[in-house]
Amino acid sequence: MAKQYDVLFRLLLIGDSGVGKTCLLCRFTDNEFHPSHISTIGVDFKMKTIEVDGIKVRIQIWDTAGQERYQTITKQYYRRAQGIFLVYDITSERSYQHIMKWASDVDEYAPDGVQKILIGNKADEEQKRQVGKNQGMKLAEEYGMDFFETSACTNYNIKESFTRLTELVLMAHKRELEGLRMSSADELNLAELEDDGSKSDGMANSSKSCWC
Numbered sequence: 699m700a701k702q703y704d705v706l707f708r709l710l711l712i713g714d715s716g717v718g719k720t721c722l723l724c725r726f727t728d729n730e731f732h733p734s735h736i737s738t739i740g741v742d743f744k745m746k747t748i749e750v751d752g753i754k755v756r757i758q759i760w761d762t763a764g765q766e767r768y769q770t771i772t773k774q775y776y777r778r779a780q781g782i783f784l785v786y787d788i789t790s791e792r793s794y795q796h797i798m799k800w801a802s803d804v805d806e807y808a809p810d811g812v813q814k815i816l817i818g819n820k821a822d823e824e825q826k827r828q829v830g831k832n833q834g835m836k837l838a839e840e841y842g843m844d845f846f847e848t849s850a851c852t853n854y855n856i857k858e859s860f861t862r863l864t865e866l867v868l869m870a871h872k873r874e875l876e877g878l879r880m881s882s883a884d885e886l887n888l889a890e891l892e893d894d895g896s897k898s899d900g901m902a903n904s905s906k907s908c909w910c
């Protein structure tokens with residue numbers, strides 16, 4: 699039977715409450731968008747398999763609550779991420795200013811070598827824009843990250859940004875992947891998902907099902 703995937707790994711979405719993390723995830727995995735905001739409680743995740751450079755990649759994507767009160771729980775998920783989206787809302791200067799704080803949390807809690815992308819979401823809301831595209835680009839450059847403006851609402855740059863972070867993680871784990879090609883027998887489990895699956899059932903808790 700053909701293998702369902704070659705490699706498994708974990709991505710994480712972080713950023714202030716309301717910037718659109720859940721909607722980005724739902725747009726990417728289910729091509730759905732819902733206009734109401736129901737705050738995530740703790741963490742939630744969804745899976746999707748994509749093919750990049752001929753490699754079938756199964757990604758577990760963790761959506762974290764932006765609200766301060768859940769930070770103790772959500773920070774526990776940083777250390778097992780291979781890639782992280784730092785998300786702000788282009789209509790909220792405050793959410794952009796807070797990227798500094800999210801980036802310092804990543805430095806403190808995520809593993810060395812974790813791949814990062816800066817996302818300015820809600821790009822469809824041009825009339826309400828408070829953060830210029832050049833500000834996003836400048837910040838991303840300072841932190842050495844790639845940058846995308848996205849819209850979960852119009853499906854702008856969603857596939858592109860998820861694919862790019864996946865590519866960055868694949869590049870960062872090139873050596874392990876070469877080993878996989880040589881053996882061609884097993885999939886590579888970067889996220890130790892089987893192990894986590896049982897644990898996460900108890901820890902992941904969200905008030906949202908992903909209809910957004």
Ligand SMILES: Nc1nc2c(ncn2[C@@H]2O[C@H](COP(=O)(O)OP(=O)(O)OP(=O)(O)O)[C@@H](O)[C@H]2O)c(=O)[nH]1
Nearest residue numbers: 715716717718719720721733737738764849850851
């Ligand atoms: N116009 C527009 N609205 C969006 C977009 N993405 C999300 N929203 C809206 O922004 C609100 C918050 O979206 P969520 O995805 O729930 O935000 P979140 O970051 O997951 O919030 P927490 O779970 O509280 O951390 C909702 O009303 C969404 O419909 C977008 O690209 N454009």
